[in-house]
Amino acid sequence: MKTTNKTIFLTALSSVILTTVNPALAQTRIDIDYKTPAFENKELTVGAVKVLVNYKPFNLEQGDSFEDKNLSYRILYNGVEQSKKEAFTLYSGVIFLEDLDKNKLPEVIVSTYSGGAHCCTNFQIYTWQKDRFIETETGYLDGYGGEFKDLNGDGKIEFLTADNAFLYQFSSYAGSFPPSQILSFNNGEFNNVTRQYSQELKSTAWQMYQAFVKAKQEGYEVNGILAGYVAQKILLGEYEDGWKFMLANCDRTSDWGLEIYQGEEVVGRYPDFPTALRAFLIEEGYLNKNGRP
Incomplete structure (x- = not known):
């Protein structure tokens, strides 16, 4: 070959998507791959931000469809539900909390994989602005999509x-x-800083x-x-x-x-x-x- x-x-x-997790703290990241079993209400927490995640692996033999939503999550702020979402992901995905813009509040980052030849990962980012979460997405990107990294320290x-x-x-x-x-993230928006x-x-x-x-x-x-x-x-x-x-x-x-x-x-x-x-x-x-x- x-x-x-x-x-x-x-x-x-x-x-893709490196993030540091201190074992002494609450869980801040969930990785999904082809071996991940079904789960319900897995919790991610940083400060006032909490995410509850449900996942069911795709199974074609059981009649699952690519139109089905097998990943769902609820986002809470100070214990109050602010957003509830569903998505499809094929044997791959990440849900994690990280402060992307250094404002002392973590963003919620969700990546899903569409499946198909030479395809495609979408990142959805939820950031708290004043009194609500603003949602931003990259759109579907090739392969694993990209990497979150602090390039200049x-x-x-x-x-x-x-x-x-x-x-x-x-x-x-x-x-x-x-x-x-190369994109920066600030106030709920990506900016091209390549x-x-x-x-x-x-x-x-x-x-x-x-x-x-x-x-x-x-x-x-x-x-x-x-x-x-x-x-x-x-x-x-x-x-x-x-x-x-x-x-x-x-x-x-x-x-x-x-x-x-x-x-x-x-x-x-x-x-x-x-x-x-x-x-x-x-x-x-x-x-x-x-x-x-």
Whole structure:
């Protein structure tokens, strides 16, 4: 079996959602995997915030449907129920409490996995604002979705993920390597702070380069890696270097991603990969309308 750049990418994200738990304190985290049995009213508590969680494993042989809600949870503040939710998750999920924005009140973070090929994790975050919990979600993200981590040691937690728009755009899923996205969380909202973390960006750019070298050696797809690499170099303020590297190494015989769509209809075709990539980078906001970073 070939090892692709996708292996590197998923490995980088596989240590998802690190959080520290002191055994002397109340439980603050529940992990769900394929071995987790059914449970009811498992309790997570930090200060005034409490979560009660119920879970039933998905069982196709018993007639369970992907439309069923097998995870439910109640969120309380000072003993008063504030929110009650249901969701579906397939053999994977995490519910935990952590203060993401350093305001001395923990957020409730719930991740659920949709199942399906090359799919998908959604994070729902509940944060107490004045007199109620505000709900924010990431939307479904590739694989394990991302990682919560304090990148600069300031006590605030960033969310490390990737720009899923690059998946399948110029290569197959396995041949794609999306650029980094780093989000901060404050007042119930995510904010894109990717460009503030150059060391993290450089580390991923190096992984991309290694993935490209391996793909090139094995005669595998490279354009999906190069698309992400150019975007990553833009984030680092090194657009020209990234673009020159792409021009020198791209596969000009590949027609993946050259079609121009208007809605679901094909209305044209780009002449080559570099032209298609430039248009895509403009569309996604990496370049301005004049094709400059």
